[in-house]
Amino acid sequence: MLNTVLSARNGQASGTPEAAVQVEGIGKRYPGGVEALKDVTLDFPAGELTTLLGPSGCGKTTLLKIIAGLLDPSKGQIRVKGKQVHGPGPDRAFVFQDFALMPWATVLRNVAFGLELRGVAKAEREATARKYITEVGLTGFEQSYPHELSGGMRQRVGVARALAVDADILLMDEPFASIDEQTRRKLQEDLLQLLQIEKKTVIFVTHSIEEAVYVSDQIVLLSRRPGTVSRIIRPNLDHSTDLEAARRDKAYLDCVDEIWQTLKQYLV
Amino acid sequence: MADRTAASRRGLSEEVAGAGGHQIVERVPSDRQWLWRLISFAVVFGGWEIAGRIPVSPSFPTFSATIVALGEMLLDGTLAGAYAETVQPLILGMLLCSVMAVLFGVGMGLSRTVEWFSLPIFIILQAAPMAALIPLITFLYGIGLTAKVVAVMLMSAPIIVLNSYKGIRNTSPSLLDMSRSFMATRRQQIVKIILPSASGLIFAGLRLGVAAGVTGVVLAELLITPTGVGDLITYYRSVAEYPHMFASILSIIIFSSVAVTLLQRAETALFRPET
Ligand SMILES: Nc1ncnc2c1ncn2[C@@H]1O[C@H](COP(=O)(O)OP(=O)(O)O)[C@@H](O)[C@H]1O
Ligand SMILES: [Mg+2]
Numbered sequence: 197m198l199n200t201v202l203s204a205r206n207g208q209a210s211g212t213p214e215a216a217v218q219v220e221g222i223g224k225r226y227p228g229g230v231e232a233l234k235d236v237t238l239d240f241p242a243g244e245l246t247t248l249l250g251p252s253g254c255g256k257t258t259l260l261k262i263i264a265g266l267l268d269p270s271k272g273q274i275r276v277k278g279k280q281v282h283g284p285g286p287d288r289a290f291v292f293q294d295f296a297l298m299p300w301a302t303v304l305r306n307v308a309f310g311l312e313l314r315g316v317a318k319a320e321r322e323a324t325a326r327k328y329i330t331e332v333g334l335t336g337f338e339q340s341y342p343h344e345l346s347g348g349m350r351q352r353v354g355v356a357r358a359l360a361v362d363a364d365i366l367l368m369d370e371p372f373a374s375i376d377e378q379t380r381r382k383l384q385e386d387l388l389q390l391l392q393i394e395k396k397t398v399i400f401v402t403h404s405i406e407e408a409v410y411v412s413d414q415i416v417l418l419s420r421r422p423g424t425v426s427r428i429i430r431p432n433l434d435h436s437t438d439l440e441a442a443r444r445d446k447a448y449l450d451c452v453d454e455i456w457q458t459l460k461q462y463l464v
Numbered sequence: 465m466a467d468r469t470a471a472s473r474r475g476l477s478e479e480v481a482g483a484g485g486h487q488i489v490e491r492v493p494s495d496r497q498w499l500w501r502l503i504s505f506a507v508v509f510g511g512w513e514i515a516g517r518i519p520v521s522p523s524f525p526t527f528s529a530t531i532v533a534l535g536e537m538l539l540d541g542t543l544a545g546a547y548a549e550t551v552q553p554l555i556l557g558m559l560l561c562s563v564m565a566v567l568f569g570v571g572m573g574l575s576r577t578v579e580w581f582s583l584p585i586f587i588i589l590q591a592a593p594m595a596a597l598i599p600l601i602t603f604l605y606g607i608g609l610t611a612k613v614v615a616v617m618l619m620s621a622p623i624i625v626l627n628s629y630k631g632i633r634n635t636s637p638s639l640l641d642m643s644r645s646f647m648a649t650r651r652q653q654i655v656k657i658i659l660p661s662a663s664g665l666i667f668a669g670l671r672l673g674v675a676a677g678v679t680g681v682v683l684a685e686l687l688i689t690p691t692g693v694g695d696l697i698t699y700y701r702s703v704a705e706y707p708h709m710f711a712s713i714l715s716i717i718i719f720s721s722v723a724v725t726l727l728q729r730a731e732t733a734l735f736r737p738e739t
Binding site: 261264265266284285286288289290292294296298299300309310312313314341343361 | 636638639641642643644645646647648652656657660661736737738
Protein backbone atom coordinates (compact mmCIF):
# COMPACT_ATOMS: atom_id res chain seq x y z
CA MET A 197 0.00 0.00 0.00
CA LEU A 198 2.71 2.40 1.01
CA ASN A 199 4.73 1.20 -1.93
CA THR A 200 2.05 2.17 -4.38
CA VAL A 201 2.00 5.70 -2.97
CA LEU A 202 5.75 5.75 -3.30
CA SER A 203 5.82 4.38 -6.81
CA ALA A 204 3.09 6.80 -7.87
CA ARG A 205 5.29 9.66 -6.75
CA ASN A 206 8.44 8.17 -8.15
CA GLY A 207 6.67 7.17 -11.32
CA GLN A 208 6.14 10.83 -12.04
CA ALA A 209 9.67 11.63 -11.07
CA SER A 210 11.44 9.17 -13.31
CA GLY A 211 11.26 9.47 -17.05
CA THR A 212 10.30 12.87 -18.44
CA PRO A 213 7.51 14.18 -16.26
CA GLU A 214 5.24 16.85 -17.56
CA ALA A 215 6.32 20.33 -16.39
CA ALA A 216 3.79 22.32 -14.35
CA VAL A 217 5.87 25.47 -14.56
CA GLN A 218 8.45 26.37 -17.18
CA VAL A 219 10.87 29.22 -16.68
CA GLU A 220 12.39 30.28 -19.98
CA GLY A 221 15.35 32.63 -20.24
CA ILE A 222 14.28 34.74 -17.27
CA GLY A 223 16.42 37.77 -16.49
CA LYS A 224 15.67 40.47 -13.96
CA ARG A 225 17.31 43.83 -13.49
CA TYR A 226 15.87 46.02 -10.74
CA PRO A 227 15.29 49.72 -11.48
CA GLY A 228 18.30 50.63 -9.32
CA GLY A 229 20.52 48.63 -11.69
CA VAL A 230 20.94 45.46 -9.61
CA GLU A 231 20.93 42.41 -11.86
CA ALA A 232 19.23 39.76 -9.73
CA LEU A 233 18.73 36.98 -12.28
CA LYS A 234 20.43 36.12 -15.55
CA ASP A 235 19.08 33.75 -18.15
CA VAL A 236 17.38 31.23 -15.87
CA THR A 237 15.78 28.32 -17.69
CA LEU A 238 14.13 25.62 -15.61
CA ASP A 239 11.31 23.09 -15.57
CA PHE A 240 9.27 22.32 -12.47
CA PRO A 241 7.83 18.80 -12.85
CA ALA A 242 4.16 18.45 -11.98
CA GLY A 243 3.41 16.85 -8.63
CA GLU A 244 6.95 17.30 -7.35
CA LEU A 245 8.56 19.49 -4.76
CA THR A 246 11.40 21.50 -6.27
CA THR A 247 13.65 23.59 -4.09
CA LEU A 248 15.48 26.72 -5.11
CA LEU A 249 18.64 26.73 -3.02
CA GLY A 250 21.34 29.33 -3.01
CA PRO A 251 23.21 31.90 -0.96
CA SER A 252 21.12 34.77 0.32
CA GLY A 253 20.77 37.64 -2.12
CA CYS A 254 21.15 35.35 -5.14
CA GLY A 255 17.66 36.08 -6.44
CA LYS A 256 15.54 33.22 -5.06
CA THR A 257 12.71 35.45 -3.88
CA THR A 258 12.92 37.43 -7.10
CA LEU A 259 12.50 34.28 -9.19
CA LEU A 260 9.62 33.02 -7.03
CA LYS A 261 7.82 36.37 -7.26
CA ILE A 262 8.26 36.39 -11.03
CA ILE A 263 6.73 32.91 -11.19
CA ALA A 264 3.91 34.13 -8.91
CA GLY A 265 3.30 37.05 -11.26
CA LEU A 266 4.05 39.57 -8.52
CA LEU A 267 7.10 40.91 -10.39
CA ASP A 268 7.63 41.41 -14.09
CA PRO A 269 10.78 39.84 -15.54
CA SER A 270 13.08 42.02 -17.63
CA LYS A 271 13.59 39.14 -20.03
CA GLY A 272 12.09 35.75 -20.75
CA GLN A 273 8.75 34.19 -19.96
CA ILE A 274 6.91 31.96 -17.53
CA ARG A 275 4.63 29.17 -18.66
CA VAL A 276 2.15 27.47 -16.37
CA LYS A 277 0.89 24.18 -17.80
CA GLY A 278 2.14 25.27 -21.19
CA LYS A 279 0.42 28.67 -21.20
CA GLN A 280 2.36 31.88 -20.85
CA VAL A 281 1.26 33.93 -17.80
CA HIS A 282 1.55 37.65 -17.12
CA GLY A 283 0.32 38.04 -13.56
CA PRO A 284 -1.03 36.19 -10.53
CA GLY A 285 -3.51 33.43 -11.30
CA PRO A 286 -5.80 30.96 -9.55
CA ASP A 287 -3.38 28.16 -10.46
CA ARG A 288 -0.70 29.45 -8.06
CA ALA A 289 -0.80 30.21 -4.33
CA PHE A 290 1.96 31.87 -2.32
CA VAL A 291 3.21 31.14 1.20
CA PHE A 292 5.18 34.04 2.64
CA GLN A 293 8.32 34.01 4.75
CA ASP A 294 6.80 36.56 7.18
CA PHE A 295 3.42 34.73 7.03
CA ALA A 296 1.60 37.85 5.70
CA LEU A 297 -1.42 37.29 7.94
CA MET A 298 -3.92 40.05 8.59
CA PRO A 299 -3.48 40.86 12.30
CA TRP A 300 -7.04 42.19 12.56
CA ALA A 301 -8.61 38.97 11.26
CA THR A 302 -9.19 35.61 12.94
CA VAL A 303 -7.47 32.44 11.78
CA LEU A 304 -10.72 31.44 10.09
CA ARG A 305 -10.97 34.67 8.09
CA ASN A 306 -7.28 34.60 7.22
CA VAL A 307 -7.52 31.07 5.86
CA ALA A 308 -10.70 31.89 3.95
CA PHE A 309 -9.27 35.15 2.60
CA GLY A 310 -8.35 33.88 -0.87
CA LEU A 311 -11.90 32.62 -1.30
CA GLU A 312 -13.35 35.83 0.17
CA LEU A 313 -11.53 37.78 -2.56
CA ARG A 314 -13.09 35.48 -5.16
CA GLY A 315 -16.56 36.24 -3.87
CA VAL A 316 -17.28 32.78 -2.46
CA ALA A 317 -20.25 32.93 -0.05
CA LYS A 318 -19.36 33.17 3.62
CA ALA A 319 -20.78 29.82 4.75
CA GLU A 320 -19.11 27.98 1.90
CA ARG A 321 -15.70 29.57 2.24
CA GLU A 322 -15.69 29.06 6.02
CA ALA A 323 -16.53 25.40 5.60
CA THR A 324 -13.59 25.05 3.20
CA ALA A 325 -11.34 26.99 5.55
CA ARG A 326 -12.29 24.77 8.50
CA LYS A 327 -11.37 21.71 6.49
CA TYR A 328 -7.86 23.03 5.81
CA ILE A 329 -7.45 24.36 9.36
CA THR A 330 -8.00 20.78 10.49
CA GLU A 331 -5.62 19.48 7.85
CA VAL A 332 -2.76 21.67 9.10
CA GLY A 333 -3.54 20.74 12.70
CA LEU A 334 -5.03 24.00 13.99
CA THR A 335 -8.47 22.76 15.02
CA GLY A 336 -9.72 24.84 17.95
CA PHE A 337 -7.86 27.98 16.89
CA GLU A 338 -10.39 29.17 14.30
CA GLN A 339 -11.35 32.22 16.34
CA SER A 340 -7.83 33.08 17.51
CA TYR A 341 -5.93 36.08 16.19
CA PRO A 342 -2.45 35.75 14.68
CA HIS A 343 -0.76 37.48 17.64
CA GLU A 344 -2.10 34.74 19.89
CA LEU A 345 -0.27 32.03 17.91
CA SER A 346 3.36 30.90 17.84
CA GLY A 347 5.46 31.37 14.69
CA GLY A 348 5.00 27.75 13.66
CA MET A 349 1.24 27.98 14.07
CA ARG A 350 1.13 31.21 12.10
CA GLN A 351 2.84 29.56 9.17
CA ARG A 352 0.37 26.68 9.40
CA VAL A 353 -2.29 29.35 8.85
CA GLY A 354 -0.32 30.61 5.84
CA VAL A 355 -0.17 27.08 4.41
CA ALA A 356 -3.88 26.49 5.04
CA ARG A 357 -4.72 29.74 3.28
CA ALA A 358 -2.70 28.69 0.25
CA LEU A 359 -4.33 25.24 0.20
CA ALA A 360 -7.83 26.66 0.60
CA VAL A 361 -7.85 28.28 -2.85
CA ASP A 362 -7.15 24.87 -4.38
CA ALA A 363 -4.30 26.01 -6.62
CA ASP A 364 -2.24 23.24 -8.19
CA ILE A 365 1.00 25.05 -7.59
CA LEU A 366 2.29 26.18 -4.19
CA LEU A 367 5.01 28.80 -4.08
CA MET A 368 6.75 28.85 -0.71
CA ASP A 369 9.34 31.54 0.05
CA GLU A 370 11.52 30.35 2.94
CA PRO A 371 8.33 29.38 4.76
CA PHE A 372 10.06 28.00 7.83
CA ALA A 373 13.11 30.28 7.96
CA SER A 374 11.88 32.44 10.83
CA ILE A 375 10.77 29.48 12.95
CA ASP A 376 12.85 27.76 15.63
CA GLU A 377 14.73 24.58 14.73
CA GLN A 378 12.57 22.00 16.54
CA THR A 379 9.33 23.44 15.24
CA ARG A 380 10.82 23.69 11.79
CA ARG A 381 11.58 19.95 11.66
CA LYS A 382 8.02 19.19 12.68
CA LEU A 383 6.67 21.56 10.04
CA GLN A 384 8.83 19.94 7.36
CA GLU A 385 7.50 16.51 8.27
CA ASP A 386 3.92 17.75 8.39
CA LEU A 387 4.36 19.44 5.02
CA LEU A 388 5.51 16.17 3.44
CA GLN A 389 2.59 14.34 4.98
CA LEU A 390 0.19 16.99 3.77
CA LEU A 391 1.58 16.74 0.25
CA GLN A 392 0.82 13.04 0.17
CA ILE A 393 -2.87 13.96 0.55
CA GLU A 394 -2.88 17.14 -1.50
CA LYS A 395 -1.17 16.41 -4.78
CA LYS A 396 0.57 19.70 -5.48
CA THR A 397 3.48 21.02 -7.44
CA VAL A 398 5.59 22.87 -4.93
CA ILE A 399 8.30 25.43 -5.56
CA PHE A 400 10.09 25.84 -2.29
CA VAL A 401 12.75 28.46 -1.58
CA THR A 402 15.26 27.91 1.18
CA HIS A 403 18.82 28.71 2.09
CA SER A 404 19.12 25.65 4.31
CA ILE A 405 20.86 22.70 2.63
CA GLU A 406 19.45 20.22 5.16
CA GLU A 407 15.92 21.48 4.63
CA ALA A 408 16.30 21.31 0.85
CA VAL A 409 17.60 17.75 0.89
CA TYR A 410 14.97 16.61 3.35
CA VAL A 411 11.87 17.94 1.60
CA SER A 412 12.78 17.94 -2.10
CA ASP A 413 12.24 15.71 -5.06
CA GLN A 414 14.53 18.01 -7.01
CA ILE A 415 16.97 20.70 -5.87
CA VAL A 416 18.02 23.59 -8.08
CA LEU A 417 21.28 25.17 -6.97
CA LEU A 418 21.54 28.82 -7.88
CA SER A 419 24.81 30.67 -8.25
CA ARG A 420 25.65 33.95 -6.59
CA ARG A 421 24.07 37.12 -8.00
CA PRO A 422 23.14 37.42 -10.80
CA GLY A 423 21.46 34.09 -10.11
CA THR A 424 21.78 31.37 -12.70
CA VAL A 425 21.10 27.65 -12.49
CA SER A 426 24.28 26.02 -11.33
CA ARG A 427 23.22 22.39 -10.82
CA ILE A 428 20.14 20.24 -10.44
CA ILE A 429 20.22 17.40 -7.91
CA ARG A 430 17.65 14.72 -7.05
CA PRO A 431 18.09 13.49 -3.46
CA ASN A 432 15.87 10.39 -3.99
CA LEU A 433 15.09 9.99 -0.32
CA ASP A 434 12.48 7.49 0.72
CA HIS A 435 9.94 9.41 2.81
CA SER A 436 7.16 6.90 2.48
CA THR A 437 8.13 4.46 5.24
CA ASP A 438 9.31 6.71 8.05
CA LEU A 439 9.52 10.48 7.92
CA GLU A 440 12.10 10.62 10.70
CA ALA A 441 14.34 7.89 9.36
CA ALA A 442 15.08 9.88 6.23
CA ARG A 443 17.24 12.25 8.25
CA ARG A 444 19.52 9.36 9.25
CA ASP A 445 19.61 7.92 5.75
CA LYS A 446 23.07 7.73 4.17
CA ALA A 447 21.65 9.15 0.95
CA TYR A 448 20.52 12.21 2.94
CA LEU A 449 23.93 12.82 4.49
CA ASP A 450 25.78 12.26 1.20
CA CYS A 451 23.48 14.61 -0.63
CA VAL A 452 23.92 17.34 2.01
CA ASP A 453 27.67 16.99 1.69
CA GLU A 454 27.62 17.02 -2.10
CA ILE A 455 25.59 20.23 -2.17
CA TRP A 456 27.86 21.82 0.41
CA GLN A 457 30.88 21.07 -1.78
CA THR A 458 29.18 22.83 -4.70
CA LEU A 459 27.88 25.84 -2.78
CA LYS A 460 31.18 26.38 -0.95
CA GLN A 461 32.70 27.88 -4.09
CA TYR A 462 30.13 30.71 -3.99
CA LEU A 463 31.21 31.80 -0.55
CA VAL A 464 34.02 34.25 -0.27
CA MET B 465 -8.75 8.71 58.99
CA ALA B 466 -10.80 11.70 60.01
CA ASP B 467 -7.59 13.59 60.56
CA ARG B 468 -6.32 12.76 57.15
CA THR B 469 -9.53 13.89 55.56
CA ALA B 470 -9.32 17.11 57.49
CA ALA B 471 -5.71 17.51 56.50
CA SER B 472 -6.39 16.83 52.88
CA ARG B 473 -9.34 19.15 53.05
CA ARG B 474 -7.13 21.79 54.53
CA GLY B 475 -4.62 21.07 51.78
CA LEU B 476 -7.35 21.53 49.25
CA SER B 477 -8.55 24.74 50.78
CA GLU B 478 -4.98 26.01 50.82
CA GLU B 479 -4.73 25.23 47.16
CA VAL B 480 -7.91 27.14 46.52
CA ALA B 481 -6.60 30.01 48.54
CA GLY B 482 -3.38 29.74 46.58
CA ALA B 483 -5.30 29.94 43.35
CA GLY B 484 -7.21 32.90 44.70
CA GLY B 485 -3.94 34.45 45.73
CA HIS B 486 -2.73 33.95 42.20
CA GLN B 487 -5.62 35.89 40.81
CA ILE B 488 -4.87 38.66 43.25
CA VAL B 489 -1.24 38.62 42.13
CA GLU B 490 -2.44 39.03 38.57
CA ARG B 491 -4.62 41.92 39.54
CA VAL B 492 -1.87 43.72 41.41
CA PRO B 493 -0.25 45.36 38.37
CA SER B 494 -3.41 47.32 37.57
CA ASP B 495 -3.79 48.20 41.27
CA ARG B 496 -0.19 49.33 41.23
CA GLN B 497 -0.88 51.35 38.11
CA TRP B 498 -3.62 53.19 39.90
CA LEU B 499 -1.37 53.68 42.85
CA TRP B 500 1.37 55.18 40.67
CA ARG B 501 -1.13 57.38 38.93
CA LEU B 502 -2.42 58.65 42.26
CA ILE B 503 1.13 59.27 43.44
CA SER B 504 2.01 61.20 40.30
CA PHE B 505 -1.13 63.33 40.64
CA ALA B 506 -0.36 63.86 44.33
CA VAL B 507 3.19 65.00 43.52
CA VAL B 508 2.07 67.43 40.82
CA PHE B 509 -0.82 68.88 42.83
CA GLY B 510 1.21 68.90 46.04
CA GLY B 511 3.98 70.78 44.23
CA TRP B 512 1.40 73.19 42.90
CA GLU B 513 -0.03 73.71 46.41
CA ILE B 514 3.41 74.45 47.85
CA ALA B 515 4.34 76.75 44.96
CA GLY B 516 1.05 78.60 45.48
CA ARG B 517 1.70 79.00 49.21
CA ILE B 518 5.25 80.35 48.91
CA PRO B 519 3.93 82.07 46.61
CA VAL B 520 6.00 81.82 43.44
CA SER B 521 4.17 84.82 42.03
CA PRO B 522 1.33 86.91 43.43
CA SER B 523 -0.84 85.82 40.52
CA PHE B 524 -0.19 82.08 41.10
CA PRO B 525 -3.00 80.55 43.19
CA THR B 526 -2.72 77.42 45.31
CA PHE B 527 -4.11 74.13 44.06
CA SER B 528 -6.80 74.12 46.76
CA ALA B 529 -7.97 77.64 45.91
CA THR B 530 -8.13 76.63 42.24
CA ILE B 531 -10.21 73.55 43.02
CA VAL B 532 -12.57 75.62 45.17
CA ALA B 533 -12.94 78.10 42.30
CA LEU B 534 -13.54 75.23 39.88
CA GLY B 535 -16.27 73.87 42.14
CA GLU B 536 -17.89 77.29 42.37
CA MET B 537 -17.88 77.74 38.61
CA LEU B 538 -19.31 74.26 38.11
CA LEU B 539 -22.12 74.89 40.58
CA ASP B 540 -23.17 78.35 39.47
CA GLY B 541 -23.30 77.33 35.80
CA THR B 542 -20.46 79.58 34.63
CA LEU B 543 -18.50 76.68 33.17
CA ALA B 544 -21.53 75.07 31.54
CA GLY B 545 -22.42 78.36 29.85
CA ALA B 546 -18.85 78.89 28.65
CA TYR B 547 -18.49 75.37 27.27
CA ALA B 548 -21.84 75.62 25.52
CA GLU B 549 -20.20 78.42 23.51
CA THR B 550 -16.76 76.88 23.11
CA VAL B 551 -17.92 73.50 21.81
CA GLN B 552 -19.89 75.06 18.93
CA PRO B 553 -16.95 76.00 16.72
CA LEU B 554 -15.07 72.96 17.99
CA ILE B 555 -17.74 70.45 17.00
CA LEU B 556 -18.56 72.26 13.76
CA GLY B 557 -14.90 72.45 12.82
CA MET B 558 -14.21 68.83 13.70
CA LEU B 559 -17.28 67.60 11.83
CA LEU B 560 -16.36 69.62 8.76
CA CYS B 561 -12.71 68.71 8.69
CA SER B 562 -12.29 65.23 10.18
CA VAL B 563 -14.01 63.27 7.44
CA MET B 564 -12.46 65.42 4.71
CA ALA B 565 -9.02 65.30 6.27
CA VAL B 566 -9.10 61.51 6.56
CA LEU B 567 -10.28 61.19 2.95
CA PHE B 568 -7.60 63.61 1.83
CA GLY B 569 -4.85 61.80 3.71
CA VAL B 570 -6.04 58.46 2.36
CA GLY B 571 -6.10 59.94 -1.15
CA MET B 572 -2.57 61.22 -0.72
CA GLY B 573 -1.44 57.79 0.43
CA LEU B 574 -3.10 56.04 -2.49
CA SER B 575 -2.29 58.40 -5.35
CA ARG B 576 1.10 59.80 -6.28
CA THR B 577 -0.55 62.73 -8.03
CA VAL B 578 -2.57 63.83 -5.02
CA GLU B 579 0.50 63.32 -2.87
CA TRP B 580 2.68 65.42 -5.14
CA PHE B 581 0.55 68.55 -5.07
CA SER B 582 -0.77 68.45 -1.52
CA LEU B 583 1.81 66.91 0.79
CA PRO B 584 3.96 70.10 0.95
CA ILE B 585 0.92 72.24 1.86
CA PHE B 586 0.07 70.11 4.89
CA ILE B 587 3.65 69.80 6.05
CA ILE B 588 3.94 73.60 5.96
CA LEU B 589 0.57 74.03 7.68
CA GLN B 590 1.58 71.65 10.43
CA ALA B 591 4.86 73.47 10.98
CA ALA B 592 3.32 76.97 10.81
CA PRO B 593 2.73 78.73 14.14
CA MET B 594 -1.05 79.02 14.33
CA ALA B 595 -1.14 82.15 16.46
CA ALA B 596 0.60 83.99 13.65
CA LEU B 597 -2.09 82.90 11.22
CA ILE B 598 -4.98 84.17 13.36
CA PRO B 599 -4.78 87.78 12.10
CA LEU B 600 -4.97 86.39 8.58
CA ILE B 601 -8.08 84.41 9.52
CA THR B 602 -9.81 87.47 10.98
CA PHE B 603 -8.85 89.44 7.90
CA LEU B 604 -10.47 86.81 5.67
CA TYR B 605 -13.37 85.55 7.77
CA GLY B 606 -14.13 88.36 10.23
CA ILE B 607 -14.56 87.78 13.94
CA GLY B 608 -17.62 85.55 14.07
CA LEU B 609 -18.23 81.84 14.37
CA THR B 610 -16.77 81.19 10.89
CA ALA B 611 -13.34 82.46 11.87
CA LYS B 612 -13.28 80.19 14.93
CA VAL B 613 -14.39 77.18 12.93
CA VAL B 614 -11.59 77.92 10.45
CA ALA B 615 -9.09 78.16 13.31
CA VAL B 616 -10.16 74.74 14.60
CA MET B 617 -9.87 73.24 11.11
CA LEU B 618 -6.49 74.79 10.42
CA MET B 619 -5.15 73.37 13.66
CA SER B 620 -6.50 69.86 13.40
CA ALA B 621 -6.64 69.10 9.66
CA PRO B 622 -2.87 68.82 9.01
CA ILE B 623 -2.35 66.27 11.79
CA ILE B 624 -5.29 64.17 10.66
CA VAL B 625 -4.25 64.35 7.01
CA LEU B 626 -0.61 63.50 7.65
CA ASN B 627 -1.43 60.64 10.02
CA SER B 628 -3.90 59.10 7.58
CA TYR B 629 -1.34 59.47 4.80
CA LYS B 630 1.34 57.75 6.91
CA GLY B 631 -1.11 55.01 7.83
CA ILE B 632 -1.78 54.23 4.19
CA ARG B 633 1.89 54.34 3.27
CA ASN B 634 2.85 52.08 6.17
CA THR B 635 0.82 49.14 4.87
CA SER B 636 3.02 46.06 5.02
CA PRO B 637 4.40 45.35 1.52
CA SER B 638 4.02 41.66 2.14
CA LEU B 639 0.29 42.04 2.91
CA LEU B 640 0.00 43.93 -0.37
CA ASP B 641 1.84 41.13 -2.18
CA MET B 642 -0.39 38.62 -0.41
CA SER B 643 -3.57 40.29 -1.62
CA ARG B 644 -2.20 40.57 -5.14
CA SER B 645 -1.14 36.93 -5.20
CA PHE B 646 -4.70 35.94 -4.31
CA MET B 647 -5.85 38.22 -7.14
CA ALA B 648 -7.51 41.00 -5.16
CA THR B 649 -8.84 43.85 -7.27
CA ARG B 650 -7.46 47.29 -6.41
CA ARG B 651 -10.76 48.08 -4.69
CA GLN B 652 -10.59 44.91 -2.58
CA GLN B 653 -6.99 45.67 -1.74
CA ILE B 654 -7.92 49.13 -0.48
CA VAL B 655 -11.01 48.08 1.47
CA LYS B 656 -9.78 44.79 2.91
CA ILE B 657 -6.06 45.41 3.43
CA ILE B 658 -4.94 49.03 3.21
CA LEU B 659 -7.73 50.72 5.19
CA PRO B 660 -7.85 48.21 8.08
CA SER B 661 -4.08 48.34 8.29
CA ALA B 662 -4.07 52.16 8.30
CA SER B 663 -6.95 52.49 10.75
CA GLY B 664 -4.71 52.56 13.83
CA LEU B 665 -2.77 55.60 12.61
CA ILE B 666 -5.92 57.23 11.25
CA PHE B 667 -7.58 57.03 14.66
CA ALA B 668 -4.43 58.25 16.36
CA GLY B 669 -4.55 61.20 13.95
CA LEU B 670 -8.18 61.89 14.88
CA ARG B 671 -7.33 61.92 18.57
CA LEU B 672 -4.42 64.27 18.04
CA GLY B 673 -6.68 66.29 15.75
CA VAL B 674 -9.28 66.75 18.48
CA ALA B 675 -6.60 67.86 20.94
CA ALA B 676 -5.26 70.30 18.34
CA GLY B 677 -8.81 71.47 17.61
CA VAL B 678 -9.28 72.34 21.30
CA THR B 679 -6.05 74.35 21.15
CA GLY B 680 -7.37 76.04 18.02
CA VAL B 681 -10.69 77.04 19.55
CA VAL B 682 -9.07 78.40 22.72
CA LEU B 683 -6.53 80.37 20.69
CA ALA B 684 -9.36 81.80 18.62
CA GLU B 685 -11.35 82.69 21.75
CA LEU B 686 -8.32 84.38 23.24
CA LEU B 687 -7.13 86.17 20.12
CA ILE B 688 -10.22 86.88 17.98
CA THR B 689 -13.25 87.67 20.15
CA PRO B 690 -13.51 86.58 23.75
CA THR B 691 -16.25 83.96 24.04
CA GLY B 692 -16.65 80.75 26.01
CA VAL B 693 -13.67 79.51 27.96
CA GLY B 694 -11.40 82.04 26.29
CA ASP B 695 -13.65 84.78 27.61
CA LEU B 696 -13.52 83.29 31.14
CA ILE B 697 -9.74 83.23 31.09
CA THR B 698 -9.50 86.78 29.77
CA TYR B 699 -12.13 88.10 32.17
CA TYR B 700 -10.74 86.54 35.36
CA ARG B 701 -7.27 87.74 34.44
CA SER B 702 -8.48 91.30 33.95
CA VAL B 703 -10.18 91.32 37.35
CA ALA B 704 -7.22 89.52 38.93
CA GLU B 705 -9.27 86.52 40.14
CA TYR B 706 -6.41 84.14 39.57
CA PRO B 707 -7.89 81.00 41.16
CA HIS B 708 -10.83 81.27 38.73
CA MET B 709 -8.54 81.94 35.80
CA PHE B 710 -6.47 78.83 36.62
CA ALA B 711 -9.63 76.82 37.17
CA SER B 712 -10.76 77.75 33.65
CA ILE B 713 -7.42 76.65 32.21
CA LEU B 714 -7.53 73.42 34.23
CA SER B 715 -11.04 72.73 32.95
CA ILE B 716 -9.85 72.95 29.34
CA ILE B 717 -7.07 70.45 30.01
CA ILE B 718 -9.55 68.05 31.66
CA PHE B 719 -12.04 68.57 28.82
CA SER B 720 -9.44 67.76 26.17
CA SER B 721 -8.12 64.65 27.96
CA VAL B 722 -11.61 63.31 28.53
CA ALA B 723 -12.53 63.84 24.87
CA VAL B 724 -9.38 62.05 23.67
CA THR B 725 -9.87 59.17 26.13
CA LEU B 726 -13.49 58.71 25.08
CA LEU B 727 -12.42 58.57 21.42
CA GLN B 728 -9.84 55.91 22.25
CA ARG B 729 -12.44 53.86 24.15
CA ALA B 730 -14.86 54.11 21.26
CA GLU B 731 -12.19 53.00 18.79
CA THR B 732 -11.23 49.96 20.90
CA ALA B 733 -14.85 48.98 21.41
CA LEU B 734 -15.91 49.42 17.79
CA PHE B 735 -12.90 48.56 15.66
CA ARG B 736 -10.46 46.39 17.62
CA PRO B 737 -11.88 42.90 18.05
CA GLU B 738 -8.36 41.44 18.27
CA THR B 739 -7.43 43.21 21.50
N1 LIG C 1 12.97 45.90 -4.98
C1 LIG C 1 14.30 45.76 -5.19
N2 LIG C 1 15.01 46.77 -5.73
C2 LIG C 1 16.32 46.65 -5.94
N3 LIG C 1 17.05 45.56 -5.67
C3 LIG C 1 16.41 44.50 -5.12
C4 LIG C 1 15.00 44.55 -4.84
N4 LIG C 1 14.64 43.37 -4.31
C5 LIG C 1 15.75 42.62 -4.24
N5 LIG C 1 16.82 43.30 -4.73
C6 LIG C 1 18.19 42.78 -4.85
O1 LIG C 1 18.18 41.67 -5.71
C7 LIG C 1 19.00 40.64 -5.20
C8 LIG C 1 18.23 39.37 -5.06
O2 LIG C 1 17.26 39.55 -4.05
P1 LIG C 1 16.32 38.36 -3.54
O3 LIG C 1 15.62 37.79 -4.71
O4 LIG C 1 15.49 38.88 -2.44
O5 LIG C 1 17.40 37.31 -2.98
P2 LIG C 1 17.19 36.02 -2.06
O6 LIG C 1 15.73 35.80 -1.89
O7 LIG C 1 17.87 34.92 -2.81
O8 LIG C 1 17.88 36.29 -0.78
C9 LIG C 1 19.56 41.14 -3.87
O9 LIG C 1 20.89 41.58 -4.10
C10 LIG C 1 18.68 42.28 -3.50
O10 LIG C 1 19.42 43.27 -2.85
MG1 LIG D 1 14.50 35.80 -0.14
